[in-house]
Amino acid sequence: MKVEQLKALIRQVPDFPKPGILFYDITTLLKNAEGLRTAIEALADHGRAARPDVVVGIEARGFIFAPAVAYALGAGFVPVRKPHKLPAATERIEYALEYGTDSLEIHRDAIAPGARVLIVDDVLATGGTAQAVARLVEKLGGNVVGIGFVIELSFLGGRSKLAAYPVYSLLQYEQ
Numbered sequence: 001m002k003v004e005q006l007k008a009l010i011r012q013v014p015d016f017p018k019p020g021i022l023f024y025d026i027t028t029l030l031k032n033a034e035g036l037r038t039a040i041e042a043l044a045d046h047g048r049a050a051r052p053d054v055v056v057g058i059e060a061r062g063f064i065f066a067p068a069v070a071y072a073l074g075a076g077f078v079p080v081r082k083p084h085k086l087p088a089a090t091e092r093i094e095y096a097l098e099y100g101t102d103s104l105e106i107h108r109d110a111i112a113p114g115a116r117v118l119i120v121d122d123v124l125a126t127g128g129t130a131q132a133v134a135r136l137v138e139k140l141g142g143n144v145v146g147i148g149f150v151i152e153l154s155f156l157g158g159r160s161k162l163a164a165y166p167v168y169s170l171l172q173y174e175q
Contacts, residue, residue, distance in 0.1 A: 001038040003170050009035040010151070010171070024151055024173065026122055030064065039170060040065060043120060043148050044072035046168045050145035052118035054078045054111065058104070058133055059085070061122035065150065069120050078110045078117075080133050091139060095132035104129070106136050113141030124149040124169055127158030134165060
């Protein structure tokens with residue numbers, strides 16, 4: 001299967017989670033073995049040249065792709081989670097949402113100083129979450145060598161918040 005064919009596996013759900021929003025549902029891609037394999041291999045292929053030491057996955061759907069990409073690249077996997085979900089000492093970052101703020105945490109010992117870090121998530125929308133994770137990685141001394149997504153909602157302009165990093169997405173939606 002070619003990457004371009006993955007769009008046919010993504011269900012579009014109008015008015016979810018609220019009226020006027022068109023939701024791009026990856027669960028229909030995930031249940032298709034060939035589609036899932038294609039997405040993971042394509043993400044790994046893009047990240048290979050960066051030679052990451054670890055792949056960071058963002059809760060929750062980044063946890064689906066990032067460990068598989070890490071495995072394919074022979075790298076470690078590091079989860080970034082919502083507050084109070086990690087058992088050891090954590091570093092936290094708060095970031096702005098459209099209405100309000102949110103927080104994410106990482107174990108303080110998860111990223112070695114100088115480590116090459118690839119960040120992987122399912123969707124690039126406004127870019128705020130990925131930007132926060134990149135800052136969190138850098139706060140721990142890691143070097144963000146790339147940020148990869150399955151889907152990019154180009155019309156939301158999230159890539160502009162990530163201009164300091166190599167960013168790639170497998171599929172782009174203009175609206």
